[in-house]
Amino acid sequence: MTTIAETPTSTRRPARRSRGRWFAQVGWRHLVGVLAVVFSLFPILFVISAAFNPLGTLSSTELLPTGASLENFTNLFDNTAFGHWFLNSLLLAGVASFASIFLSSLAAYAFSRMRFAGRRVGLLALLLIQMFPQFLAIVAIFLIFTTLTDLYPAIGFNTPWGLFLLYMGGALGANTWLMKGFFDTLPKELDESATMDGASHVQVFFRIMLPLVAPILAVTGLLAFIGSINEFIIANVFLTEPESKTLAVGMYGLVAGERNNNFGMFAAGTLLTAIPTVLVFQLLQRYIVSGLTSGAVKG
Amino acid sequence: MSAPVSGPGSAPQAPGREPVRRGLPRMSRTARQHAPITATGLVVKVVLLGLVAGIAIWAAFPLIEAEHWLALGVLAVTTAGLFYLYLSRRHIPAKYLVPGTLFLIAFQVFPVLYTASTAFTNFGDGHRGSKDDAIVAVQTASVKQVPGSTEYNLTIATTGDPATGSLTFLLSDPKSKEVFAGDADGLRKLDAADVEVSSLSGKITAADGYTLLNIGQASSRSDAITALIVPTDDGAIRSNGLTRAYEGKAIRAYDAACDCVKDSETGKTWTADEDSGSFVAADGERLAQGWKVGVGLKNFATVLTDRNISGPFFGTLAWNFAFAIGSTGLTFLLGMAIALALHSPRMRGTNLYRMVLILPYAMPSFAMLLIWRDMFNTDFGLLNNLFGLDVDWFGGNWSARIAVVLVQLWLGYPYMFLVATGALQAIPRELTEATSVDGASPWQSFRAVTLPLLLVALSPLLIASFAFNFNNVNAILFTTEGGPFAPDNPTNGATDLLITYTYRLAFGAQGAEFGLAATVSIFIFAIVATVSAISFRRTRKQEEVYS
Amino acid sequence: MRIRTAGVVAVLGLALAASGCGDSGSDKPAADESAKATGGKLVIWADDKRTAALKPFAEEFGKENGVTVEVQAVSKDLQTNFVTASQQGSGPDVVVGAHDWIGNLVQNGAIDPVQLPAEQKAGFNETAIKAVTFNGQVYGVPYATENVALIRNTELAPEAPKTIEDLVATGKKLKAEKKASEILCLQSGQNGDAYHIYPLYTSGGGYLFGTAANGDYDPKDLGVGKPESIAAFQKIAKLGEKGEGALKRSITGENSIATFTGKKCAFLVSGPWAVADAKKANIAYDISPVPGFAGGKEAQPFVGVQAFYVAAKGKNKALAQEFVTNYVTKPELAVALYKAEPRPPALTAAFDQVKGEDADLAKFSEAGKNGQVLPAIPAMAAIWDPFGKAEAAIIGGADPAKTITAAGKTIQGQIK
Structure with missing residues (x-):
């Protein structure tokens, strides 16, 4: 030192x-x-x-x-489907966090930059809907996905895509508010002048807004990634086939029955689970650290 | 979504084509809305809409096959709506909102409404399905083997194709060595010369005029086998698996005339009670299998009058707020303090610190919660052993509360540290330096300049974090499970959040009570909604500042 | 540039998602076809421990009969999830669980009775058949029985204690000599454990449900909260943290066996599943019945039975019945399951076969001889949670009378 x-x-x-x-x-x-x-x-x-x-x-x-x-x-890989769990989680968390920040940034842009009937009601509804405990909805989720599994096995129970769809349902509620708050801090003159220059709303969104909100995209992306890696309650009922499980479900199972004996494997799995998150974090941290408040303070 | 009213993205009346408008020297801002369509934009649009069409077609075939016409209609309307929306130039806000909203409606709004509606029912263990389900369950559960009847060896056979042909049971009586064929029309004796019977298993292994199904083939026709009941004088012959059959009789049967279940052995009857969703006998005995019925506001009355629920409700609510505020506030304070400490141009190795400090956040929280739980054990836990303490962490109300907040602090502060570092970097150094030139102490300049700027930048994050912690099931479920519980009230513990309390109601060991849990959720929802709505009104002012 | 990058990334993401859908879409039907070609599919749900033990045998059954068998583990809330999933039609064909689930599964119409011919029934241990019988019907095929016993470290405590008081005296002596740090490893945790404390509760005179005229448990006669239960818990309280310190909330399901195998306590109250750990740790041990209080009643452990159930709304009921009634009832399977996890087989033939090579087995069944079959009535579900929490509170020093009366009231309120 x-x-x-x-x-x-x-x-x-x-x-x-x-x-x-x-x-x-x-x-x-x-x-x-x-x-x-x-x-x-x-x-x-x-x-x-x-x-x-x-x-x-x-x-x-x-x-x-x-x-x-x-x-x-070695036990972890030989005796359990850890490799599958790991890939499932990675795929699910990767795709889900990417898609969810995309969906919510679209919505946040509309809520922040446009004025339309039902805007404030919509915002309030978004805030409230996520306050309803989702685990209670498990019965309804069974109802929906039993039908879906019959019709489309590819997006039904025991598939990461079904769970992905379900997580997308929560995408707007979780991140839109966060992003809208950030969009609000960007000065309006920016997009107004771009519009004056003939840019369409799509161009304003992709070319001007998104780069400016990169830090908050990184933050919400990280949150969404960690959120899906850790999600347990829904995934536990959704994924029952050993090879379709995610890390949270599979590893909970390791210690649910034999806490003491499997503890070493559990700890090893915990360390391995942390690796992708650390990597994602390393990838995103420069966006976060280099100026989370570019809009708020400079604007 | 309703039509746009104003804003940069909307154009009240603007049909027409771009090139023409573009050439005009001066025009109003609204008229300028329609910028030229770029090649990239067009391609992306075509690809995405193509994808939508592709998915819609992929989704349509199974629906047609299953003859779900209503669902097909919804699919068609939704697809058409999407095409209209993205091909038209109007409804711009909707273009941004619809993708997320579709998912929201299907996977969140619908489940929530469905769940909320169960608050008016007795939905829960023993009352899950419809009355018909209950009747089927009562009758199936009462099937008993006819006393003294034969246990047959069973072979599944057909006169047609193994995969589709109608089925026949080929039965052999292990004692009399007689052989029979049975189908829905009844049982008839076969000539022993026409069949071969294995001496080992006693099963028929060949029969003239029949194709025999092996277990693999039979197993794929399970439903047909279960449905095939061969009527006899005393009852009916049913399959028991794929290799045996027995003569059984349903002792209890539903009689629509009296809307009751009759037991043919004892003659006892249980009459349907539509208020409680059960079959009740004259002596008050109920059949176990009930069904779901509407109970009006009964669950709401229970929540308000049951002392075990209503008594600790406000205490729990207060703790719930304290937990959410405490977790958010403390993580923020600690994260910010460390960020401030490391925020100095003279500091070396900040990257290294950052990498290490972030680790708790990167560790999977479900695993770390379980590990923290072990660390809090009074006699064997790492914490007491390391510091030579003898604290019964999860045994005392306040120590348990401190413990769960401490765990949240550990899990959450790296995130706050990270975002606070980000926000600090963005505060121009001149601002703080200016105040110190003015003779302000570091604390004063922090209070006057840094903190307000940080709060402005991070308040959306803090609100989001609060909302998350308010319903943080895992934080409690994986550590204290809501405990410690007061000796006189085992239903509500000192660290119970409203949501964990509801979780136990819905999935607890005492049997699922979804109806009651949904009711409690509605109460929670109403409280949170009120709080949010009030604070939401205040955000209007904030928005106005920006716009 | 930025827009293009963002756009490309977005399209790539969607394409990835779409192609992913396509991939799994083409995988699944292929898998289904192969299943169809060979026969039906049997799905079994169990908890994690049993999934591992069952898997090889289930696959064996699949191979023998040309069907696909999948054993799936549900790690948390297996019973609730099974009921919810099966009611909606997405449950398994067979579920494995303790026999005290039966009441709840039946009231939800989730399982069907199984028809066992008399000679098959006769092959089972009588208690096991009694346990899976509910309202006069047999609802599951038992494969193992289990009950707790007192496992002691014979190096530390060569003699089996006759009474709890003996045990405490020995334990205290060892503690004073620094040979052990705990008197007794009986798991409780902060929320109690009704299953493990039950022998002491019965020895103190308490009961859960009275018996009706037909021999079944009578939910109308609840013993929790009655004077007998208070007396029992007053005795238990004396062993608690404010008393002898033999019962502690810090001893949990996670650490009780580990503490015993770590030679930190000489006595462990646990079931057959603990034996493997003791062997692994090279502990010299012996097994005896859980002792009762001096001058008290007999200490009766719960006898639980693990059983296979046929789901009422399974997709492949005939195959499920075939598996449960004809395959699970084979002694070879019972022996094999025993080897995977040493619990006394419920099939007498299998039990006799393994008895010779495993002396512990006989000792466990000796300890369970006077045990009480876990009540399978739906009302039992209301017992566990309040009873356990009351136990924990009393061990921690709460007033037994007040606590157990409140628990009795809560339970009464939940029994409909």
Whole structure:
């Protein structure tokens, strides 16, 4: 830490500084950072330790790793359909988050930029509809999808596409508000002048608005991705075939019956599940970090 | 969606073609709406509409096959509507709203309305299906083997094609070695010379004039086999699987004349009671199989009068708000504090910090919730062991509440840290520097400049986060399961959110009570709707600021 | 440029979605056709543990008969989901579950009675047949019975305790000698566990339901909340956290077996499923009945039966009946299932066959000899949750009389 702090490329006062002053200006920040890292990591450390614990049981796991064995990982792939779960989740979360931010950005654009009868009622309805607990609707979902499964097996029970359609039903409710708030902060002059220049509403949307709202697209995309990876209640009733399950459903099953014995495999699965999310995050973070409020503050 | 009224996207009256208008030197803004159609735009439009048509055609065939004419009509109208909408130049807002709305109606509005309607019924375990279902269930459940009757070995056969021909049961009596053929017309004896019977299984393995179905073939005609009942004097011969048959008789039968179920052995009758959806005998005994009936406002009355439900309702509601506000607020505060600490041009390694700090957010929350639950265990949990504490985390009301909020804090603060970092980057440095030149302390400049700007930028995110946490089932279900519960009320726990409480009503161990759960949801919905509607009125002002 | 990128991405996304639909669309019919070519399809639902054990045998059945068999695991709320799915017509053909589901499944018209000929019935353990009989009809084919017993670490506690008081004394001594950290591993958790505490409850004099004239349980005579139940829980409270500390809420279903195999407690109240763990951990153990209170009544564990049911609205009922009545009733299958998961087989022939090689089996059935068959009446569903929560509260130090009276009221209110 010290070495990093003592080799600044450009400081206003390159003269010698006392440790106290260094601490007052930079050091405490590292202290906060390190504390935060500790807080963030210790439960994860426990998971890592369990994942590499050759005994693979809950009771034999300590906070610090006691062994290094890939047995849990190989068991995971050999004894369960983990590969399928992983791909299902990835596909589902990828497609669903992409489609859902697309649908909701369309709606958010209309709600933010256009004035039409029923606009405010529509907005309020969107907010309210998602307050109704969706798990209660499971009976109705069975009703719909039993018919759909008979007619179109390709989008029925036990298919990622059926679940995808279902998640799309929630797309508007979840993200439209968030995006509309962001669209609202973009100055109207931008699209008005584009319109003056002869751009159609489609061009205004794709060419001007979407690039400007990239940060919020990244945020909602990340939210939607993580949301679908974690969704359990609906997926649990929807996917019963072992190879059609998602990570949340499959891995819950690992510990539902034998919590103690499968714990190592469960921990290994947890670590693997985190990988795509971390990658998506790395991909999107520059959009988020580079100016979430471009509109709000500069406008 | 209704027709557009105003706004940049709408054009009250603007038919006509682009090239002509484009040439005009001056025109009003509204008339300028129709920009030229670009080649890309056209191609995309054609492809997408082609896709819609393709999907519609793909969807139509099964509907025609199944003769779902109403559904086919809906499909045709929807497709036509989509074509009209995207080919016409009008209804611009609708063009943006319809795609999401279609999904919303099919997979959210319909289920919600359907569910809400069950609040007026007794829908739940024992009362799930229709009266006809219940009658079938009562009769099937009462089928008993005729005492002293024969257990036959069964072979499924047909005189026609194995896949389609009408079926016959070829039966052999293992004791008398007699063989029979049975179909819906009754049982007739076969000549033993015409059939071969396996000495091993006792089953008929060949019969003149019949094609025998093997198990594989028979299994694909399961429905026909189950439906085939061979009438006899004492009852009827039914299949029991694919290799045996028995002579059975339904002891109980429904009689439409008296709208009751009669037991032919005891002579007891149970009369249909349409108010409760059950068959009730004169002595008050009910048959287990009931059906779904409307009960009017009974569930609403239950919610209001049942002390176990109404008593803790407002306490739960208050905790629900506290949980949502606490989870959102604390994650925001912690995330922002760390973001502020790391936000300095002199800081090195911020990227590294960021990568590590985000990890809790990237870990699958369902897994981490289960792991946190183990960590809170009084005697074996990591938390107590690590810090030498002896706190009964999930045992006390407040410690359990603190624990679930702490878990939410861990899961959620990286997100807030991330967005706060983003927002901080966007605040021009000159603004904060200007205040410090004016002699303001860092705290003052934070209060006066940074915080307001952050709040403006992040308030939509905070509202979304609040809405999510308000109904955060997993946070409770995977940790405390609503507990701890007061000794005198096992139905409502200290960390129960309204939604987890409803979840237990609907799926709890005591049997599903969907009707009651839907009623509770309507109450919750009404409360949330009121709160939202009030705060929504305030957003109008905010919108006006922007527009 | 941007618009083009966005547009291309959008189109690609849709195309991907469309082609994905197409793909799975073409997959599915193909799969269906192959199923048709060989025969019907049998779908079985079970929980995760049993799915794994069942899979090979179900596939074997499929191969023998030229049909497709799928065993699917429903990890959470299997019973509710089965009822909901089957009512709408998208349920399985066969479901595997504990016999105390029967009441609820029957009242929802979700399962059909199975017709077992007398000689087949005679092949089963009498208790098991009694357990799956409801309103005079047999509703499922049992394959294993189970009950809890006292498993003890013979290194720490060589003698089987005669009474709970004995057990506590031994446990306390071990704790004082630092040989163990817990007196007894009896899982409760924060929400209690009616199943595991039941032997102590009966030994204290409590009961759940009275018996009607025909020998069935009578939902009108609820024992929870009666003076006997209060007396029983007063005895249990003495063992709780404010008393001897033998019963603790921190011992949960997840850690009780692990704590025992970690040699942190000498006594474990658990079922046959715990034995595999004890063997794996190389614990020297022995099995004896759960002891009762000194001077109390006999400690009676619940006897549960795992059974196969034929779904009333299954798509392939005839095949389901064939599987359940003719395949599940074979001793070979019962033995094989036992080997996958060591629970005493319900088929007498199978039990006798494995008895010789597994001494634990006899000890478990000895412990369950005086057990009570879990009530299968629908009213039983109302018991679990309030009873368990009351148990947890009392273990934690709540007043037994007040708590159990409230639980009794709640249960009474839920029994219709």
